[in-house]
Amino acid sequence: MPDLEESLQIAYKLLSRRAFSEKALRERLAQKKMAAETIDAVVTELKNNRLLSDKVLAADMAQSRVKNRLLGNVRIEQDLIRKGIPRDEARRAVSDAAGNEDSPSEEERAYQLIVKRWRQTQKGSPQALARRLFGFLARRGFDPEIIHAALERYGRERQEIDKI
Numbered sequence: 001m002p003d004l005e006e007s008l009q010i011a012y013k014l015l016s017r018r019a020f021s022e023k024a025l026r027e028r029l030a031q032k033k034m035a036a037e038t039i040d041a042v043v044t045e046l047k048n049n050r051l052l053s054d055k056v057l058a059a060d061m062a063q064s065r066v067k068n069r070l071l072g073n074v075r076i077e078q079d080l081i082r083k084g085i086p087r088d089e090a091r092r093a094v095s096d097a098a099g100n101e102d103s104p105s106e107e108e109r110a111y112q113l114i115v116k117r118w119r120q121t122q123k124g125s126p127q128a129l130a131r132r133l134f135g136f137l138a139r140r141g142f143d144p145e146i147i148h149a150a151l152e153r154y155g156r157e158r159q160e161i162d163k164i
Helices: 004-017 024-031 036-050 053-067 073-082 085-098 105-122 126-139 144-163
Strands: none
Touching: 004 024, 004 036, 004 085, 004 144, 024 036, 036 105, 073 085, 105 144, 126 144
């Protein structure tokens, strides 16, 4: 079993590759056959040096997924929880990221996905396509109300385009 200094070096190496939640880092260190007391000491040291923070990790991940991945709030929260972020921290991070002024609204994200997906699949009736788009967006974590609003917006804007 590695001593504290070796364990810290292992943790630094892991964190140099990517960020971990406290839970995920504890699991990785346990896989390296470290004693529970050593893991506790490593985690405490990393937290004291501000190198390990579930709050910061959750905020960064949520902001990235809101702006870049065009996922719904429910899916983003699920992703954070899957990464080891506590549920309340995940919910707060998603709320903060989605409420940020420079972040697209959930409806805007759904609309952007509709536009992108519509171009890819234009086969079948409009009703069948709307059904497929609804399922596509639901799997990406959008609420049904948001999906309906985005589909209605796309329908209105598409009719305007068709009139030109």
